[in-house]
Amino acid sequence: MGRPVTDDDIGLKVLREPRDTDTQAAQIVDIVAIHGIGAHPDDSWCKNVGTVQTPQWANWLEKEDMLPKTAPHARIMRYGYQSQWFGKGAMRQNASTVAQRLLLALRRKREGFPFRPLLFIAHCFGGLVVLKALLDAQLDEKEWPGIFASTTGLVFFGTPFRGAEGMSQVEMLEAARREYHQDEVYTDVLKILEPGNEFLQAVVDQFGKTRRLPNKAQVACFYELKPSNVGRIVGKEDRARFVVSESSGCLDLSDSTSKFSLSRTHFNMNKFGSPTEEDFETVSDVIKSIIGASYELLAARFQCN
Template sequence: MGQESSVPRLNREQVRPVTSDDIGLKVLREATPEAAQSPDIVAIHGIGAHPDDSWCKNVGTKEIPRRVNWLEEEDMLPGVVPSARIMRYGYESKWFGEGAIQQRASRVAQRLLLALKRERKEYSFRPLIFIAHCFGGLVVLKALLDARQVPDEWPGIYTSTTGLIFFGTPFRGAGGMSQIEMLDAARREYEAEEVQPDVLKILEPGNEFLQDLVDQFGKTRTEANKTMVACFYELKSSNVGKIVGKEDRIVSLGKESAFHQN
């Protein structure tokens, strides 16, 4: 969803597999020892993406790649928040091709909450900032709403969240290329058992779960001490058709999909 228009057609050889070591909460940089109140920053990727590659750019060549991860590079995010603990959360998000898996935002959100509860046990009320890409932003909303509803089960997660940064999250659905077209494109290249359509349903404009999720979160914006929210949307279109192996089909997640605060 948030990839540039130069993304090539995907095939089985090009997709970087997600292993068990990639799943879950991974600490990329520890907080400085004296900074008990320094923030935890958690990055969450979108669908069809590797948990690490979403935050990387290849500064090498196709033959000899060298990935630069802006969550880890000293002169990038760590340079802006040097005392913060920086983590990224990974989940299986491949919805087409070999190893495709059924996935739902609510399931990923629950696993994210469990991982955060374990990792933040010593400092449950340390400030928390989420950075989310595409579908990952919907996972964050669901996790925060669940944590708000049962605060004793998820101590500090909702009340300590001070910042939300969304990259191309389709709060009003991803227009331009419909779910049916995406599925049709994938099914042209892969076997029926290699395509899992459930994860795409939430991205359809007008999806009931999506609308309810955004509406519920919108109601929390009237509370005191509101979390700061920043939404970034695309100015360059993406060739979504090529991502699933079809002919060119240009899509852009513009500002109309961004979350508007009250």
């Protein structure tokens, strides 16, 4: 779709309020979806269910028979940020900056109910933003009330917890610099995707320590089964490769962490067009399960305190 990200696209946008007007406040959950780099905050979740000539875009986050049906008591939101790292719309950006802006937006939107259950859905780099935001929220609970304590579920699509082996930073930069001027290419956002990056390792290791706490959030990690043409990102052909491997895309192994394969490429694993797609049915079941356990999980946490 390739639309530029405008000022109106940035920030936390409510896509749908809870469907049932009679829903008790205690039953409502917040769901927040966060896109990856080089993606539009809305288009990232869309699949063309029409034709190339006459496209029809379905956004599964707000299509009534998809996520709203899966989670009828949820307030569904998506967070948008400037994620373009090359070209005229490029911005200097990194995970810490986006995480801080996300926390500010969450605090603002959840001001009246900071301890409502919170579920994150994230694609690629967006998952690393979520981890950093949760670590910051845990470190300063007075500044960010309820955000860490109320997070009951995390759904990751191709998040490179140990780096994106199939997206070599050197290759990506060389390709981008062939297509764009030097001052139109920013490298900061790519660094965290490199296997062995110290900041990436620190964030994942620190978050791993929070997983030792009792009553931890339910985590679902989805990984790709089809290779992607990575070079196409910057306008050139390239050999197909897996961007995020199964091992890199799975956060940890525990009783509250599960992993699932999707028969998709890295760049379309977060796009669904119909509730009958098998991959969506899997995602839907996972989200239902997380929401179903959320209230009991929060009650157990507050009893411990």
